[in-house]
Amino acid sequence: MTDRRLLRLAVAGLMLVASALVQAASGGPLQQAGNDLGDQASLQRGAQLFTNYCAGCHSLKYLRYSRMAADLGLSEDQVQASLNFSGAAIGEHITTPMPAAAEKWFGKLPPDLSLVARVRGEDWLYTYLVSFYQDEKAALGWNNQLYPNVSMPNALWELQGLQRPVLAAEADETGNKAVVGLELAAPGAMEPAQFKQAARDITNFLSYAAEPAALKRHSLGVWVILFLAVFTLLAWLLKREYWKDVH
Numbered sequence: 001m002t003d004r005r006l007l008r009l010a011v012a013g014l015m016l017v018a019s020a021l022v023q024a025a026s027g028g029p030l031q032q033a034g035n036d037l038g039d040q041a042s043l044q045r046g047a048q049l050f051t052n053y054c055a056g057c058h059s060l061k062y063l064r065y066s067r068m069a070a071d072l073g074l075s076e077d078q079v080q081a082s083l084n085f086s087g088a089a090i091g092e093h094i095t096t097p098m099p100a101a102a103e104k105w106f107g108k109l110p111p112d113l114s115l116v117a118r119v120r121g122e123d124w125l126y127t128y129l130v131s132f133y134q135d136e137k138a139a140l141g142w143n144n145q146l147y148p149n150v151s152m153p154n155a156l157w158e159l160q161g162l163q164r165p166v167l168a169a170e171a172d173e174t175g176n177k178a179v180v181g182l183e184l185a186a187p188g189a190m191e192p193a194q195f196k197q198a199a200r201d202i203t204n205f206l207s208y209a210a211e212p213a214a215l216k217r218h219s220l221g222v223w224v225i226l227f228l229a230v231f232t233l234l235a236w237l238l239k240r241e242y243w244k245d246v247h
Contacts, residue, residue: 030146033126035204037214043072046205049198051083053155057102057110060094063209068094071208071215110152117210122203129156129199133163133182145179160195161188 036042047068050060065088069079076090084090086097096110103109117125128146132154135143142157144150145165154160166181190198208215 030121030123031127031130033122033200033203035122035126035200035207037204037208037218039204040073042201042204043208044074045198046201046203046208047072047074047083049202050205051085053159054113054202055085055094055096057096057098057155058113059096060114060209061112062114063094063212064091065089065094066091067212068209071212106151113206113209115210117203117207122207125206126199126203129202130160130196131182132157132160133165133179134185135165145182148179156195156198157188159188159190159198161190162186 065079065084066076068074068083069076069090074083080090086095088095098110100109120128124146128144131145131147132142133145134141137143138149140151140153142150142153143165144152162185163182164185165179166183167177168180169177171177184192188195
C-alpha cells in the first residue's frame with residue numbers, strides 16, 4: 001500500500017471520527033431537511049412563518065425587505081402588510097422590533113439569523129427546529145435534543161404541540177438518563193407531517209436568506225452548462241478540422 005493511499009485512509013478515518021464526535025456533542029444524528037431553493041411557494045411560506053414566529057426576537061440584518069420581495073415573487077404591499085411588523089421601510093433591512101433593553105432581560109440579545117444556515121447547515125437547522133421538548137429542570141421550561149440546555153423556548157410549540165423526552169433505560173456515569181427520542185404528548189395546531197413541512201419551509205427560507213444570490217446562480221447554472229457543452233462541441237469540431245490532414 002502506497003504512502004499516498006495510507007494518507008487518504010487516515011484522513012477519511014479522521015473525518016468519520018470528527019463527524020461522530022460532532023453528532024454526539026449535538027445530541028445525535030441529523031435529520032434530512034430536504035429543502036429546495038427552487039420551490040418558491042416553500043420560500044414564501046417560510047418567510048411568513050419566520051416573520052410571525054421568529055422575527056419578534058431574531059433579525060436578518062443582511063437581507064432587505066425589497067430584495068426578499070423581488071426574489072420571492074411578492075409585491076411591496078404584500079410584504080409590508082404580511083411580513084413586516086417592525087415598521088421599517090421596504091428598502092430597509094429585516095430587523096427585530098425587540099427593544100435594546102432585552103439584553104438586560106436575557107443577559108444577551110437573541111442572535112441574528114442571517115447566516116445561521118451557512119454556519120450550521122440546513123440539516124442541523126431543520127433537526128433543531130423539530131427537536132424541542134418540555135423540561136421542567138430547564139430555566140425556560142424547554143430543552144432541545146440536538147442542542148442540550150439551549151437557552152430558548154420553543155417558539156413553534158403551538159404548531160408542533162408538546163413533546164416529551166424518551167429516556168434511556170439505564171443512567172450514565174453521572175446518574176442521568178440520556179434522551180434517546182421524543183414523543184408527542186399533546187397535539188398542536190398542525191399534524192406532525194404538516195409541522196415537519198413547516199420546519200422545512202423555515203429552513204428553506206433561512207437557507208435563501210443566508211445567500212440570496214444562490215437563486216440567481218442556480219438559474220444561471222443551466223445556461224452555463226449548456227454553453228460549456230456547445231463550446232466543447234465546437235472546439236472538438238475545430239480540432240478535427242485542423243488535424244484531419246495530419247497522419
